[in-house]
Amino acid sequence: xxxxxxxxxxxxxxxxxxxxxxxxxxxxxLICKNGREEVGRRxxxxxxxxxNSIEQFKDYPDLILDCAGxxxxxxxxxxxxxxxxxxxxxxxxxxADDKLFNKIKKSEIKGKSKLIIAPGAxxxxxILTSAKNDxxxxxxxxxxxxxxxxxxxxxxxxxxLKNLKSSSQIHFSGNARQASKxxxxxxxxxxxxxxxxxxxxxxxxxxxxxxxxTENIHELSxxxxxxxxxxxIFGKPxxxxxxxxxxxxMSMISEVKKFLDIF
Numbered sequence: 001x002x003x004x005x006x007x008x009x010x011x012x013x014x015x016x017x018x019x020x021x022x023x024x025x026x027x028x029x030l031i032c033k034n035g036r037e038e039v040g041r042r043x044x045x046x047x048x049x050x051x052n053s054i055e056q057f058k059d060y061p062d063l064i065l066d067c068a069g070x071x072x073x074x075x076x077x078x079x080x081x082x083x084x085x086x087x088x089x090x091x092x093x094x095x096a097d098d099k100l101f102n103k104i105k106k107s108e109i110k111g112k113s114k115l116i117i118a119p120g121a122x123x124x125x126x127i128l129t130s131a132k133n134d135x136x137x138x139x140x141x142x143x144x145x146x147x148x149x150x151x152x153x154x155x156x157x158x159x160x161l162k163n164l165k166s167s168s169q170i171h172f173s174g175n176a177r178q179a180s181k182x183x184x185x186x187x188x189x190x191x192x193x194x195x196x197x198x199x200x201x202x203x204x205x206x207x208x209x210x211x212x213x214t215e216n217i218h219e220l221s222x223x224x225x226x227x228x229x230x231x232x233i234f235g236k237p238x239x240x241x242x243x244x245x246x247x248x249x250m251s252m253i254s255e256v257k258k259f260l261d262i263f
Contacts, residue, residue, distance in 0.1 A: 002260070005029035005051075005061040005077060008068030009043040011241035012090065015249040016067055017044050018258060029061055030075060054079040061085055063259060065252060070094035070184045081107035081115060088116040088255050090248055092191040093180035096200050118255045121245035122170055122189045122218050124231035128197045136224035139197045140178070140204045144168070144217040147209045149243055153186045159209055168210035176203035183207065185243060189218060197222070216245060 003238045004020075004027045006013060017027055029049040032040045039049045051057055054076060064080050066072050066089035073091040080087050081104060095101045104115055119125055121236040128139065147161040155161060155171040172179060176190040179201035187207065210217075222229040238244045 002062040003028055003059065004063045004065065004256070005031055005057075006065045006067060007031045007072045008066065009040040011238045011244045012249045012252070013067035014043060015238060015246075016065060017254050019249075019253055021236065025256065025260070029057070029066070031064065037077075054085070056081060061086065063256070065256065066091055067249075068250060074100055077115060078103050078107045079115045082111045084111045084113050086114050086116065086259065088118055088252060090118050090120055090177070090188060090252060092117045092120070092195060093184055093188040094182035094191075095195065096177045096191055116190055116255055116259065117195060118248070118251040120189050120248040120251055121146075121216065121233070121235050122192060122220055122231075123223070123233055124220055124229060125192070125228050126197045126218075127226075127231075128193065128222055131222060131224045131226045131229075132197060134225045136198050136222065138204070138221075138223045139193065139202070140221045141193050142206045142207075142208065142217075142219040142221075143187065144208045144210045144213060144219075145186075145190065145243075146213055146216075147211050149237065150186065150207075150209050150215060152243065154182050157208055161209060164209060164211050166232075167212045168204060168208050170206065172207035174205060176200045176205050179205040179207065188248075189263070192241050193220060207224055 006027045030040050031051055034052045060083055064087045070091050073089050073094040077087050158171040159169055176194035179187040180191040190205045194200045215236055217234055219232045235245050235247050238246050
């Protein structure tokens with residue numbers, strides 16, 4: 001039986017923990033910052049082994065699930081991968097930092113391990129990956145969320161989210177690298193698209209606050225020699241966190257199952 005550890009005990013972490021447990025996939029360890037141990041244990045309602053660093057493990061886990069934020073990928077992934085521990089993450093936006101990206105790639109090679117990026121809230125990445133085998137002309141991502149879904153993000157400094165001047169307003173237009181860095185908790189999907197396709201600097205991104213919707217709408221348009229593709233999903237957020245996608249949490253569960261089938 002493989003040993004699985006998890007980082008993060010917020011809305012996504014709890015969802016993943018609880019739903020894997022229902023399928024008899026047991027997470028035995030929690031990685032968290034010093035001083036947060038009891039909070040994490042209560043949040044997951046489990047008597048977990050808790051460590052603050054990879055080095056604290058008596059027996060290294062086989063797999064780590066990153067259900068936290070960008071800082072968790074930076075703090076834990078390089079060390080874990082270097083020690084041969086496979087790592088699944090939803091924090092792909094952190095890889096917009098070339099220095100971290102290169103460090104992780106070197107750790108994968110030295111540790112003979114793998115960083116797996118869960119697809120999160122977007123689909124049609126298979127088309128994007130296939131189209132990359134020939135020329136892709138343009139990749140455009142548009143993300144729409146209700147105003148409350150952008151609370152706590154950079155959008156608050158640009159728009160009055162409680163009193164939009166129109167039913168929908170753009171608060172970001174640029175590329176995936178900029179979006180990933182400026183919206184670390186809201187735009188990981190842009191990084192996932194960039195990594196699957198034509199890169200951070202060429203992937204176009206538009207982010208919109210829209211008070212006419214109740215769901216998070218993700219739209220991905222791809223244009224290339226293969227033709228064109230347009231994908232749109234109306235995703236529901238997790239009930240207790242309007243900034244977190246239900247499908248993102250589900251995608252983590254899916255990647256764990258794939259890993260277990262191969263392991």
